Amino acid sequence: MPDILIAPSILAADFARFGDEVRAVDQAGADWIHIDVMDGHFVPNITFGPEVVRAVRRHTSKPLDVHLMIMPADPYLEAFAEAGADAISVHVEAGPHLHRSLQTIRKLGKRAGAAINPATPIEHLVNILDDVDEILVMTVNPGFGGQSFIQSQLPKIAQIRAMLAGRTVDIVIDGGVTPETAGACAAAGGNVLVAGSAVFGGGTGYADKIAAIRNAAEAAK
Template sequence: MRVAPSILSADFGKLESEVKAICEAGCDFVHIDVMDGHFVPNLTIGPCVVESVVKAATKPLDIHLMVQNNPFFVDLFAPFQPEFISFHIEEEKHANRLAQKIRSLGIKPAIVLNPHTGLDSIEYLLEYIDMVLIMSVNPGFGGQKFIPNILDKIKALKDKIALLNPSCLVEVDGGVSDSNIESLKEAGVDIVVAGSYVFSGDYRQRIESLK
């Protein structure tokens, strides 16, 4: 299991040292939640903050866009060359075009599904993307409880991926902790995003408990 701590739960007063700490503690990615106050009721991280993250990070960035006007934000964050840029299918009318644009910038495209969004919305996109991010909470704020029936959705997604794009990864974000990590592993998840769980304890111990 690869672990991507979400800096949404970090202490922004000492962000660079927080990013260094999770990288030294063995994380695989640094997860950055970009929210615009429109697609979700929260406003978070802009390019100036990501510049500080890049200075401190020794692991690849995983940028999750929760925004309207996805192409604008892709252009804004692509210069940081993250490993992934993920965008919500609920907000993108031209998902295939945007995935191609992200790939043309040397970044792996990923698509995000909210808890209520069906897999049929991305079935015809699976062969063109590198990762699907399944939200296991409603996006916008950290510290929410994991939605259990997401596990069935993950298993169904893995079946589709096996047929259409076996190299496509599955990431889960929301309420991840040591209490549900075994179920997520059994469902076939490749990467977990964990914010409040990692940052509320010993970083190394928390990350290792998810691996």
């Protein structure tokens, strides 16, 4: 299985101190910076656009993993790529032409990801396994941070890892990741752990929080 990577989600950061927060988690050991983009349409919340990605890009050299919870996504792929995204994930549920979206992301020179909601069957991924660099498994219902981990997604993670059949594709786990849930995620086959509240909540000490999640996952691999 690929190495365990920790991707703090800036959805849980102090919005008034974005630059400081991004630099802090970078220095604290983050492997990626995760940016949750929501449109108030596909999900019931509105967050960031390309200009926020551009602003974050100035504060870190770590990969920016942009998760588009928007519908449609295709008209905005180029803008997010140009703003500095290193990887862009689009939702299986957000449009009729997933393969085309993934092709577009790769043509833009970025890592392509497919995101899947808790209630969506994994069969929707079967025909795009050779067109993705990462599969993002939602372990909460998308739209808000701070939700509890949905345990029923653990078998789904394992099924996706088996379905990949040795392909070098990252499985990104997004939602409710804490030191208490990280081990089960890694044991099931997830290797990129997105953590928002578990990193940014409760003040500083980001290095200890990132290390706790990483250690729990590594111990369970």
